[in-house]
Each structure stands twice: as C-alpha cells, then as structure tokens.
Amino acid sequence: MSSPSSTQGAPLASEKRETFSSRKLFILSAIGSAVGLGNIWRFPYVAYENGGGAFLIPYLVAILCAGIPLLFLDYSIGHRYRGSAPLAYRRANRKTEMLGWWQVLICFVIAIYYAAIIAWAAMYCWFSITKAWDKNPKGAEGFFMNDFLKVSDTVGVSFDVVGRIFVPMLIVWLVTMVIMIAGVNKGISRANAVFMPLLIVMFVILVVQSVFLPGAIDGLNAFFTPDFAALQNPAVWAAAFGHIFFSLSVAFGIMVTYSSYMKRKSDLTGSGYVVAFANSGFELLAGIGVFAALGFMAHNAGSSVDDVATSGIGLAFIAFPTIVSQAPLGGLIGVLFFGSLVFAGLTSLISILEVIVAAFQDKLGWKRTPATLVVVLPVAVISLVLFPTTTGLYLLDTMDAFVNQFGILACALVLVIVFGAGLGMLPKLAKHMNRHSSIKLGTGWKVLVGGIGPAALGYMLINEVQSKINEPYSGYPAWFNGIFGWGMAGALIVGAVLMSLIPWGKNSKIDDPEFEQHQKNVEAEELPDAVGKEY
C-alpha cells in the first residue's frame, strides 16, 4: 500500500504511518507523558491539603470514575480514526475538527513554558553540587528570584534576556528537536525507553535516601494521617477529580495522538489500566519522598511540617534547595530530585509536541523531518523569546493557570458533551474498544463519560471561572491577566475555529488509502449492529 506522492519536490510523506513497534513501548511512552512535573510537585501537596490519608478515597474514586473512562475516550477516538487530534476528530465527525485544533493550540502554549521549567531544573542539578544558593543572604528564595531568574519588580513583558536560562533552554529545545525529528519509533520510543527507567531508578534512590533523614517520619505522619472530616467537603472531591484529570494527560490530544500509533489489534483497556496505575504509583512514591524530605526540613527548622509544606515552583526551587543544603549527602538528593524533574518533564514535553507535529504532518502530508522543523522551530523561537527573560516567571504563572482551566478543562467539557449527548458516539466507540481489549466497556463507561464526566468537569469549570473573576490571578494587573490569561484562552478558541476552516489539500492525509484500508479492516472485524431493534 502506498500513499500519494508528489513529483514537484515537496517533502511529501511516502512512508507508511508509523506505529509503536511494541505494546511495551506504547505503555512506556504513555506513562512518560502522564508522569510529569505535576506528579512530583503537585500531588503530594494536594493530597496533604485535602485530607491526608483520607484523600485516598476521593482519589481512587476519581481515577476509576473520571480519569480512566476519559483516558479510554481519548484512546478510542485516536485508535478508531487513526490520526492526529484534528484529523481523528474530523474523521469521527466533520464538525468536531475544531476540537482537535483547540488541543493543538493548548499544547503549543504548554510547550513554550514547559521547556523553561525543564531548563531551570537542569541548572539546579548543577547548583545542587555547588550549593549556589548558600551565598545569597536571603537563602534559596532570594537566590531563585533575584540571582537566578532576576525577576523584574514590575509585572509585564520585558525582553531582557537572562543568559543563564537562555542557554539551558536552547539545549532543551535542541535535544527535543533531535528526538522529534527521529520520529515515533526511533525518537519518542527510544527516548522513553531510556529516560523512564532512569527516572524510576533515580526517584527510588531519592525516596530511600529521604525516608532515612532525621524527621522524615514526622513528614510521613503528616502526609498519611487521615482527616475524615475532609471527605464531607465538596472542594476535596473537586480537588481529587481535578488532580487526576491533569495528572493523566487526558483531553490534551496527547492520548489521541499516541493511541493512533497503536496496532489495530491492541489491548487498549488493558494497557490503559497499566498506564493509569503506573502514573498513580509514581505519585504515591513522590508523596512519600517529598514529605519525608519536608519532615526533615521542619525538623531542622524546629517548626511543624505544616509550616514548610508547599507545592509547585516553591517546593522545587525554594524548599528543596534548602533541604539540599542541610541534609547529609544533600548534593546527591538535589541531583536526583532535579534530574527526575528534567526526565519527567522531557518525556512529557515530547508528547505535548507530538500533538502539534502529528497535526501538521497530517494537514500538510509532509515527511517527518520537514513537518517537525516547521513546527518545532517556531515553537522554540517563541519560547526562547518570551521565557528566559526577567518577566518569564509572571508569564509562565498566568499562562499555566489559564491554559489549564480555560483551555484543557473547557475543551474536555465540550469534548464529553459533544461525543456523549451531542453525537451519541459512545456506543460506537465502546464497541471499537471492546473488539480486541481484555477489559470490556459497557453501560458503566458510557454513563461515566457521558454523565458523570460533564457534571464533574462543569462543576470544576464554574468554580474556576468564579474564582478567577472574583480576584485578579496572583494579584497581577488586570491588563496582564487580560491579555496573557483570558485573552490567550479566548485566542485559542478563535484560532482553532480558523484552523478548522482551512481546507485539507490534496496532499494532506484526509484521503489516505492506508486509513481507508484500516477502516475496512476495523469494520470487517466489528460485530454487525443488531437488526430488528424495534422488536
């Protein structure tokens, strides 16, 4: 089977669509995508803040009732319609193409700032050895804000480049570019096959080292002691659903794209359960490692764990450096911790970029290398212009908050409503999943995706709209949040509509003989619809 090719010298694809060469590599890559910075720096604090040990109950409910069912929705669309997000949605229904471009644009925004955090973490590996922050009188916080990021006092957009961030960011983009050009099997699979085992080994050593620090037990005690009263608070349940939703990378287009590279006879649900529990398994490990380390920090400062507990950038770049300076073999803790952030971040960044590269590859019908260059080069340039600057932190903070809530969350809500109640496609998708999967999807899945999904996502979105309207995000000026928060989130929707209006050319993958064959094979294997339903 061959695809159309051009004689005019355009770099058109003539090769077959790539597939993951084995199930193991797909699972490893999907775990690599799901396990990101959030697993390490977000989960431990979310669990601690929302009931400690008791958080396990809403967390498990959220995994089983929202996380995994939504993951299967992504898998089913990507695998059945075998395309990048815009093409797969278009093949499912012409009118849903816009959702795919919305996800592509969301991934673009995330990619430009994600690379900055990976670069910071890479620099902090080195600083852990030199203990660079010890020289700053204000400690790790003063070092991070003033010496390292050189954060400007006024919130705005400046183009004052900070060389110490620009160079590692450039390296992150070059490494990523090489991986992306190499493609699904030689690039993405290989990178995950190397980085993921390395991440797990490094993180396990870090956790073992942390639990033997003085005071670690107090940290673990704080982390696991259940607060049962929290279970009566709806905010705790919303936190569990929200966390799982972001942690599993559902509704980004990533899982649609990755599952489109799976063989036709794949055990989709069986693989999905492994991915979901591996993601949670890593989070639990992170919770133990982080709270053991925070227990040590509290012990050293003579304060309580509650005083030092934090998440996100504050945990990674302010609390951990303090621990690195004080702990025995602290340098090793630092290298393992920041190295883990680099590997967890890189494997996620690759998956985010693949959503964009695959979309352009399908739209243009180009080969891997030119399609990657035409996507990754502009993304890298925009990222390198906006983020290694004295105002990069403000931009990153606002864009991250708004793209998560009014990009991913809003898109997911539209997705479940459209595919559930709108198009009524869930029975068809369940049938596709069930053909070769070990765990079958039935009415339960359709109710969870079509009913519980919209209810939970809608509740979270309304809460977020209210909180962001009531007070300016992070206290930033209204114009700043207006442009880079609300404006950016709105622009993604407008951009997605415009992209979906651009016609698919004759070289694009819209009429792909390979897909037509796939479609025929899928339909030949499907159970025919029952006839005579009226009886």
Place this chain on the structure above:
Amino acid sequence: MSGIAIVFMIISMLTIWGGLAISLINLSRNPEKDDDHVIETAEPAGNSNL
C-alpha cells in the same frame, strides 16, 4: 508515626501499587497480537463488564 497513619500508608500502597500489579498481570495474560493484517471477524458473544 501514629497507628492510623501507618494503616493508611499500607492501604494506599496496597491499593495503588497493588492496582498496578493486577493491571500488569491482566495485561500479561493477554499477549500482544502481531497479525494485524489478518481479519478476525467478531463472534456474537461477550458481555460488558464495566
């Protein structure tokens, strides 16, 4: 560590890491098929269980 914290630590480990172990066992019992070119027509059997 208090007794209840230890109990919840163990329950968390058993459910999450245990869930991972069960998922892996389930997957290993359903080996990967490498014959994508062969059409397997569906048999009208099999019920949903989720």
